[in-house]
Amino acid sequence: MKLYKIHLVLGLVWLLIGMTLGQIMGESGDHGQLPTHAHIMLVGGVLSLAWGLLYRVLDLPARLIAGVQTLAHHLGSVCMVVALYMLFGGIGEPASVSVFIGLGGVGVMLSTLLILLLVILAKD
Ligand code: HEM
Numbered sequence: 495m496k497l498y499k500i501h502l503v504l505g506l507v508w509l510l511i512g513m514t515l516g517q518i519m520g521e522s523g524d525h526g527q528l529p530t531h532a533h534i535m536l537v538g539g540v541l542s543l544a545w546g547l548l549y550r551v552l553d554l555p556a557r558l559i560a561g562v563q564t565l566a567h568h569l570g571s572v573c574m575v576v577a578l579y580m581l582f583g584g585i586g587e588p589a590s591v592s593v594f595i596g597l598g599g600v601g602v603m604l605s606t607l608l609i610l611l612l613v614i615l616a617k618d
């Protein structure tokens with residue numbers, strides 16, 4: 495599967511997972527997982543769709559940094575939202591769980607930096 499399609503498929507899966515959590519929050523009336531829902535929707539879902547569309551529209555090359563960008567974004571997002579879910583669900587030691595929110599965030603930042611490089615290197 496091409497990288498743009500991996501981003502689009504995973505982005506849509508992220509949206510479905512986040513919407514399910516949103517439904518559970520709405521029905522239970524417990525909005526404690528709001529930050530988890532917000533980051534699943536925006537970091538997992540919306541950013542993945544943005545990356546997928548950028549790869550496609552700008553015809554970004556499938557070079558090594560593109561593979562690293564894709565891995566960093568999705569692994570970073572998983573790490574970040576699982577840790578957010580644990581933090582706001584009261585699971586685990588908050589100080590150790592927060593380290594994983596930070597590590598996931600660094601993965602997402604790295605992927606954004608790599609997209610910036612790919613966009614700069616893209617043909618006009
Ligand atoms: C099935 C669809 C959805 C449901 C049932 C749902 C449900 C919820 C609920 C219950 C809250 C908490 C509201 C509060 O406590 O103030 C919330 C917040 C939020 N939702 Fe959703 N949501 C859905 C779709 C979306 C979508 C499509 C996005 C964005 C792409 C989104 C982004 C957000 C954000 C950013 C917040 C946090 C807002 C804030 O900081 O106050 N949600 N959602």
Ligand code: HEM
Binds near residue numbers: 537540595
């Ligand atoms: C990359 C690393 C990121 C980290 C470490 C991070 C961390 C955080 C933290 C600590 C909060 C405050 C949560 C609270 O006080 O309850 C927050 C809120 C928020 N962030 Fe992020 N964020 C990141 C990326 C993003 C991105 C890329 C987006 C949008 C595309 C985003 C959208 C939001 C929104 C809408 C809120 C307000 C809703 C809430 O309270 O959870 N964040 N973020």
